[in-house]
Structure formats: C-alpha cells, structure tokens
Amino acid sequence: MTLCTRKNRKGFAVFIAASVLVFASLNSTLTAQNAGRRPSFPQTTSESFDAAAVPAYSGSHSKAYAYIDANLAAHTANLQRWVRQRSISAQNDGVQQMAAMLRDDLKALGFKEAEVVPTTGHPGVWGYYDAGAAKTLAVYMMYDVQPVEPTGWNVSAFDGAIVDHPLGKVLMARGATNQKGPERAFLNAVEAIIKSGEGMPVNLMVLAEGEEELGSPHYPELIEKFKDRLKTASGVLFPMNGQGGDGSVGMTLGVKGIVYFELEARGNERGGPKTAEVHGSLKAITDSPAWRLTQALASLTSPDGNTIMVDGYYSPIRKPSQEEERLVNGMMSSWATREAMMRQGLGVDRWVDGLTGRDTIMRYLFDTTLNINGMWSGYTGPGVKTILPHIATAKIDSRLVPNQTPDEALRLIRAHLDKHGFSDIIIRKISGYPPAQTSVEAPLVRSMIGTYRKYGFTPSVAPRLAGSAPYYVFTDTLKLPLVAGGLGHGSGAHAPNEYMVIEPKSGSKVAGLADTEKFYVDMLFSLAAAR
C-alpha cells in the first residue's frame, strides 16, 4: 500500500514504515468530548525513543552480496521488465499480464506455491517459499499502478528508461517507486540468497493485490482465503523505498483509518427540483439542493473548517500511549527541519492555528479529520449559466485514529445531520477501514531498525502516519506486526516522472539498487535471528 503522504506531488520526504502490535489495551479515552471540543494531547513524559539504542545488525552474508554485485545489470533489467508491463488497475490495462508475470517470477525463484488468485475484482497473487525455516515472513505486495498523466512526462511512462537525474542514474517510469521498484528489488535479494547458496533464513508468504490504487477493495477477500496460513507468520513486510532525497530514513509504525463518503442534497417531495436543473430565477420560490448541501456541510465544522462540530466525534479518541509519547519526543530533534521541508514542498505557509513543533506532530498524527476532497453542483464552466441545480454532492473523508471506527463515525454524522434538520441529506459510504498500529518493540520493527543502523542510518520513528492504508487486515484480522521500509529512494508516485534511484551520485547518502538489495538480505537474516 502506498503510504499516502509519499504521494504528494512535491515528493517531500516523509518518514515511512510501520510495525505492529495493536494497542488493544489502550482503550482509555480522553475525557468525553462535546461537539467542537478538540482533543488535547498534553505531554506526560519527557522520555524519548532513541533508535540509536537499537544494536546495529552485525551479520554478514558475503555470498549473497557478491551475487548481487555480479548480477546488477540483470537485476536492474528485472525492475525495467516490471515497469514495462502496464498494470493500471483503474483502467484494467495490463492487470492480468502483470499478475501472471509476478506469479512466473515467484515460480522462477523456486516458490513451491505460486498462483494467480481470482477475486471479485482484479486477481491477487499468492506465493509460498518453503525454506524449511522455523520462521515465516509474510510479504505484502501491490502490483498495480496509477494511470499516467497525459502531460509532464520527460520519458514514455512505460519505457523503463534509465535517465540522468540530479540524484544519479534513475529508473523513470510509472511504478518505479510505487511500488514495483522496491518490490522487485526485494525479490532480487531473495534470488541472491537462494542462488548464491547463502540459504533462505525464513519461509516467505507473498500475497499481492492488483487493486491498491483503487483502495484495496478486495484485499480482505484474499486475506480471508489465506488467513490460516498467514497467521503462522511472524509478521508482515512491505518493501518500500524508505529514504528521502537527502538519504535520511523515516519509519512509521501505524496508519490512520479512513471513512470516505459522499454527502448529497437532491430535490425531493419537500421541495427543490426533483428531476433536472431549473432556471436560476426560480430560486425566488424554489428550494435549492446546492444551498442545502452547503448549509449541511457548514454545520459539520467551525467557521475555520478545522474543528468538527459533530456531537461525540472526538469522544472515542484515546490518549497517546507512553510509547507513542516517547516516539514523538524522539521525533522532535529533526522535526523543525522536516516541518519546514513539508511546508515548502506543499506550498503551505502556515499550519492551522499557527501550530508549531510538538503541537503540529500531535495534531497531525493523533487527531481525526473531516476533509472535503471534492464538491460539485450545477454549472462549473466559464462565464454565465443561470440554473438552479437539482443535485449537489461532496466527497468527504475522515481520517480515523484509535478507537474510531468507520461505521460509528458515519453514525455520528448521520445523527448530527438529523439533529440539525438535515435529515434530507443523503450519506453514501464509499469505503472505510479502521486504523492500524505496530509496537516499536516488535522484533520485526527492531530488525528493520537494526539493519538501518548497520548501513549507518538512525531512522526517525513516528508512531503513525497521518495517511491511511488498510493494514488492519494484518494488525487486526491476522494479529500480525507489520513493517514497511527498506533502503532506497524514489519519488513522483501518482505524478509525472516517477523515479527510483539505481546508481546514486558519488557522495550521496541515498542507496543504489545494490545496497537496497543487500539491505533486504540483511533484514531477512536479522529477522530470522530475532528472539
């Protein structure tokens, strides 16, 4: 799953990763919140999590490293082969072929099981590599990509071109970093371990989907099908380029949930045009769905749009745990720089309420949201058209933090609308899932941190990403920890000129493909050795 803040067009560096252990016991809620009473997050500890205190992984796997160095051209060609295979899920373009390519690659690596798995949507791919090991690692993959922007590309998006870039030689293509590049780099590492005679230290269960860019609507079907097998794994890895353009490494240990829905006003038996727009002059005697939607929306927030006025909406939000607070405290040393980079990358001069420092982190990671993704009604072209539209719609999402749930969030919004006289407003749920979280103490997370440390990086570890991904299928359904990360850098996900660095400029801290693969080798062995 693409971690959402990575997808901003400015490509600002966001510390990414995850690790799981559900905070099931952390159900103490904040004091009951009334409408318009934001949660507050006072600091209760000055202790900090320090990633530098995690011992660096000390193993060495020279056969695998040598195999990688000797086969780098072929490994690069593997990434090119993957990005050249179109797999645009939204347009059903190349999806079946890409699923088959992934299955065939797993077979070629020696996976005992490798199959395309039908769903009610695009198919998944299942693979099982039996190393005869004590531990099993589940690997989440996505094989689909976003549609290609019609303009702005310097190369053809499916050519798999290696081009010169300020950061070095990069693979520039749709899917280069989101997500084919790091995923195939991980499989290159697996190949190196197997083919070099190093010997795989863990069994692997790969479960890939072709609908991540559609919001993973059928991934739960796949999970359900392999649930009993997956539950035997030690945890879940999502291979991902974890470095920013400056080489810095960030990890996140959880994601917010989301509920995405539409609010709609239409003419009905109580008033307004029922079947089609009418002339604008009729406003004098005709109810307007566009005004109704506007008023209903406005009732949901404070005038600045930043406080949710829905009774009880903030109530379930629990206090940050001590571990979360320690992680936040640990983020503070590099936060001012990151925050400034974010604002510059996003074109935002000032956060809400002029937030700075720790307050920004807390609001960003621990607070829920209500966001208008889009709204539309009537005539939206140039100039003048005088109509009273019969329908008005808004696309809203709310990011959910523990212990919010999609259905309860919608229930509260429905109750609010009814209470304020907007029972005519239609709520249409589109998708939703709960948040997910992994503890920084999970062996999988400590293995990842320790491997970063071996390569000279001390990751900034965030308790959560402000974005969303349906990791609950791992953390809640399977009760497995999840970690997302790896060395390597790319940017431009969901944008023109998406790239992944293959060969960095001399002096850069960004890993090239060879180091990215060696990192995955070490990480697998580190996990196998973890208590």
Add this chain to the structure above:
Amino acid sequence: MTLCTRKNRKGFAVFIAASVLVFASLNSTLTAQNAGRRPSFPQTTSESFDAAAVPAYSGSHSKAYAYIDANLAAHTANLQRWVRQRSISAQNDGVQQMAAMLRDDLKALGFKEAEVVPTTGHPGVWGYYDAGAAKTLAVYMMYDVQPVEPTGWNVSAFDGAIVDHPLGKVLMARGATNQKGPERAFLNAVEAIIKSGEGMPVNLMVLAEGEEELGSPHYPELIEKFKDRLKTASGVLFPMNGQGGDGSVGMTLGVKGIVYFELEARGNERGGPKTAEVHGSLKAITDSPAWRLTQALASLTSPDGNTIMVDGYYSPIRKPSQEEERLVNGMMSSWATREAMMRQGLGVDRWVDGLTGRDTIMRYLFDTTLNINGMWSGYTGPGVKTILPHIATAKIDSRLVPNQTPDEALRLIRAHLDKHGFSDIIIRKISGYPPAQTSVEAPLVRSMIGTYRKYGFTPSVAPRLAGSAPYYVFTDTLKLPLVAGGLGHGSGAHAPNEYMVIEPKSGSKVAGLADTEKFYVDMLFSLAAAR
C-alpha cells in the same frame, strides 16, 4: 433577449412580454430590513387590472393579409433559411454569416440603412426603414443561438425540418422559437405591408446583437452608438412567441436585474495550500479552502437557503406600486392553473415555505434571490481520491428588483463576508445589470394588448418576469417603453427539439405562421394609431 423562464427544459408556459415606463417615482422603500428579515408584500388594494377592458384593435389590412396568405410557402422558407444558418455565439460558429444574412434581408426589404456593426465582441446589425411616418418603432433582435445538445434531437438541429408534432406541423431546429422564428415572422409581416402596397405606418429601427446567449456583454456598445437615433423612437418591440401550448397568452412588463459573480477560496499566506492540491491526510494540520468557501457561503443564507442573511440586502426593495398590485390581482384568476403547470413542468412538488396563491406570485416577482448556479472544488469523479484541494469556487447570481443595483448588492456581500471573518474570500463579478420595467399604460403595451384582443385573446399581464434581460438599456439608458410578444407558440429553447408551430392542428388556439404575421401587421398599425 430570451426571457429566461421560457428556457426551462420542460417548456412550461410562462406569460411573457414587457412594456416599459420606469417606475422612477416609486422609490419608497420597505421599512428598513435587517439581515434575515425578508420583505413582506401585504395586499393594499383589491382593484384588478383587466386586460379585457382594453379595446380590441379594430383596423383591418386586407392587402397585407392577402399577401401573407399568398406567400406563406416563401415565408416559411425564410424561417428555414434563417435556422439553417448556424450562429452559435459561444462557439463563434456562423456568427458573421448570420449577421450578413440579416443585413441582406433588411436591404432586400427596402431598409435605407442596413449594416453589420463591429463591436469588441460579435458584431451587431443596424437597420433603418424610413416610412416617412410620424412614429418610429425600435426593434430589438438577437441573431445568435445556443450550442446544440449532443443527444436528444429527433432531427438534425440545423436542417430546418418541418415535422409532425402533437400541436401540428412545426419547424424543429435550433433557433426555431429562440429567436429566429418569431423575428423572421415579424420581418415577413413587414415585407407583406411593404410589398402589398399597404404602406408602412411607422419607421423601423432594427438593432440586433449576436451575443444574447452570452449575456449581451456588448449590446450597450451598440446602444451607445445609435443612442441619439433610438431616443426618437416611441418604444421598443421584441418579437416573441407569446402563446403557451394551450394558446393562452401571457405578457410581462419588466424583468429583474441580475448580478452574477464567483466566490472563491484559495490557499494563501494565512494558510491552506497555495499552489496545488495536497494529500487529504494533511487536513489535520492544513486549512482547507473548500471548507472556507462552504462556511462563507453558508453565512449568506438561513439554513433552508431561502433567506439572505446579508445586512441591508433587502433594504432597498421598494413596496409594490398600486399598478403592480392591480396587475397581480388580475393574474390571480388563472394563477392556480399556471402554478400547477409550472410545478409539474419543473418537477417541483412544493415551493419554498409551502407558498401558495398570491404569496407565490409576490415572492416570485418582487423578491430578490441568492442562487448557487454551480460550485466545484477538487476531485469530482467516481470513487475515491484523497486530496485537500487548494481552490474552491461557487457561481452565484442574485436577481435584482427595484431599487437594487448590481454594485450595491456586491458591496453588501463584501461587507458581510468581511464582518463575518471571510475577508479572504474572493468576489469576482462576471456580469450584472439593473432591473427594467414598463407601465401597462404605455401606448405600446396597450397596442399589444388591443391586438391580442382582436385575435380573441385576453392576456394575463404580469408586472415583471422573475428572469432577467438587459432591457435597462432601453428603459433606463434610452427611457423607452419596451414590449415583448406576439402570437405564435414554440418551446424547447436551450434544449433538444426546439420548435415553433407553423400550421397548428385544427381546433388549436395556437396561431400558425400566417396569423402570427397578421398579428404583427395589426400591431404595427395599432401602434401608429395610438395617441
């Protein structure tokens, strides 16, 4: 100018016409209105205007009638020739050719002056016919048409086909009723008077524009150019099919003004993304222009969207005059039927506040409005896209009644937004003009009513149309009365299968082309004879 309520896709019958004499003396305002205090329109007289009290025109012009009957095929062909000439102003398609066709037609009729007049937009056409008469009639024309809907047409929109219709044989084409049909029918009548030797009773000044469907942005330029000539006219005629599908005739004596503008919220130095959308998860710490616009909009009206909450917005609205009240009382006898037809045609089950009877008329014709024509922000496609848009826009119009003005209306809205903390909201004026009105006592209006009476119709006369047209250029700039009307029926303006009846079914009260033309002959003579 197309009178707007005629353009509703359901083509419900609205009594149309106009007549002028500015109510300059009627500047008594309602008691000062505070925000949210709607104007009320209590009944102060039970007297009614009765169109049946206007004597029927008694003249007869047999040479012209005979000419019309003898040349009906050629006259029909004139209408077909006009609609076959594309003249889509919004797409600059055929506009020059249509202007030239009109000019050439005027020349062929014997107009001493006939010229295409450049403006900074599409050209106008000026024509002067010197009958050596004491009186001069100005004729407003529009020669442009709306774009053609891609689907829904039973015939090709520019074929000029004569087809069978429940009402009889009709000309079905873009422009058939809006406005080429009635305009060319009027010129056929002029031809009949001239060529039959009947002798034109009035001089004619034709001033046509090719931008009515764009909101007449450059018509004031044309008026300015011919102002001194036009001021010598007795009044202005706008040829228009004045009958409903049941044959009933309606007239309106004025129009509301309008101010059309956009409200826009954008990220700026105070917060929100300035240059592009950002990821939706950033709502937690980022101001949202979409919420800002929503809140600003919502502040403008009551929760039902029907009362304007802007301080002073209702204040300039004057009381209905005694003449207006008499006209409203006169409308009451047929109002229940018209109202039911309107609601059915529009697909509206219930007017605002459950209005009925006189209250509906008063609100419809005497109250101002604030209407959302369209609004948009961010992602408006199917499914899920998680963004925080950097810009949100709404298209708003306000219909203006005496003594509101476009600039004062915008000034009040600006002051309201500033007062309520929305000084960041941009107001972008697109167009605007004041209302216009003609007295029912104007000789031009009485001639129109008297001519209807000769043909057996007693028009329902409304003091005003709820829609808008820039008739102020005639009533205010030129101080001329204006009347819009004529016999004949058409529908489907701005919609597929636009038509005008050429040969009605036997027993129908709708006039065919021949009677439509004879009506214009009589109307011209009636006006010439008026004191």
